[in-house]
Amino acid sequence: MRILLTNDDGINSEGLDALVEALSEVDSAEGKAHELIVVAPDGERSGISNAMTLKLPTKLRKISENRYSCSGTPVDCVIVAGLNVLKNRPDLVISGINRGPNLGTDIIYSGTCGAARQAALSGVPAIAVSCASLVPPFEYGACASFVASNLEALKSAWMPGCFVNINGPSSSDPGLKAKWTIPGRNHYFDNIKCFDGEDNYTYCFLSDGKHEREKEGSADHQAVAEGFIAISLVDIHPASAHPQEWNGRLFGQTGIVSSSRVETGP
Numbered sequence: 001m002r003i004l005l006t007n008d009d010g011i012n013s014e015g016l017d018a019l020v021e022a023l024s025e026v027d028s029a030e031g032k033a034h035e036l037i038v039v040a041p042d043g044e045r046s047g048i049s050n051a052m053t054l055k056l057p058t059k060l061r062k063i064s065e066n067r068y069s070c071s072g073t074p075v076d077c078v079i080v081a082g083l084n085v086l087k088n089r090p091d092l093v094i095s096g097i098n099r100g101p102n103l104g105t106d107i108i109y110s111g112t113c114g115a116a117r118q119a120a121l122s123g124v125p126a127i128a129v130s131c132a133s134l135v136p137p138f139e140y141g142a143c144a145s146f147v148a149s150n151l152e153a154l155k156s157a158w159m160p161g162c163f164v165n166i167n168g169p170s171s172s173d174p175g176l177k178a179k180w181t182i183p184g185r186n187h188y189f190d191n192i193k194c195f196d197g198e199d200n201y202t203y204c205f206l207s208d209g210k211h212e213r214e215k216e217g218s219a220d221h222q223a224v225a226e227g228f229i230a231i232s233l234v235d236i237h238p239a240s241a242h243p244q245e246w247n248g249r250l251f252g253q254t255g256i257v258s259s260s261r262v263e264t265g266p
Helices: 014-024 074-085 111-121 141-149 151-157 220-225
Strands: 002-006 035-041 060-064 067-070 092-099 126-131 162-168 178-180 186-196 202-213 229-235
Touching (some): 002 074, 014 092, 014 126, 035 074, 074 111, 092 111, 092 141, 111 126, 111 162, 126 141, 141 162, 151 162, 151 229, 162 220
Parallel strands (some): 002 035, 002 092, 035 067, 092 126, 126 162, 178 229
Antiparallel strands (some): 162 229, 186 202
């Protein structure tokens, strides 16, 4: 199988190396070693979601055979790899293993998930993998072993219009069990610190805040808290939230009443 590997933690991340090592030890169903191609950002790009580089070039640097660093985002890595680096379309894209959780609402912000989403938008089976711990030490062995041991099954679980999102506890245990989950809901309470500089700019820094995860028995974060590896199929397309019967109606014919009206002159 031809597998493109990327991430948002950068080309030198331990999670990426753990995944490469685990996949290098596994033979494909045809009895051949997988063809692994790594194209990852040249530095950390966490929290960058589906951002891509426009109007400026992205720079590629070949580090070794089938291993490249990219000056752009995780999405850029998928695009550049598909249009330039790879002579043939990959059979699978795996993004990770991320350092930190991509559970529930985290998926919106995640560069790891952004790369998997981009691959799926191109019609390529895609998997995002995260070590769902916020504090070191980060143990990637459990996630890496699970992906490598279940590669064909995970690829088969993929459906067009989705990507497979995997989160596992920080663990080296290769025998952790996995269960299907739904993305949970998170509530963020961010802190920001601002400083006035001598250059007349105000410098604003996001600092450590708090977050809460809603209790839900089938949620991904609940499974990880119980020691399982959580798997979700995540839709890549925005969905409307208004009632279906509104479709096609002119605005103002949907029962929405404005709370105020601006009156102009006589």
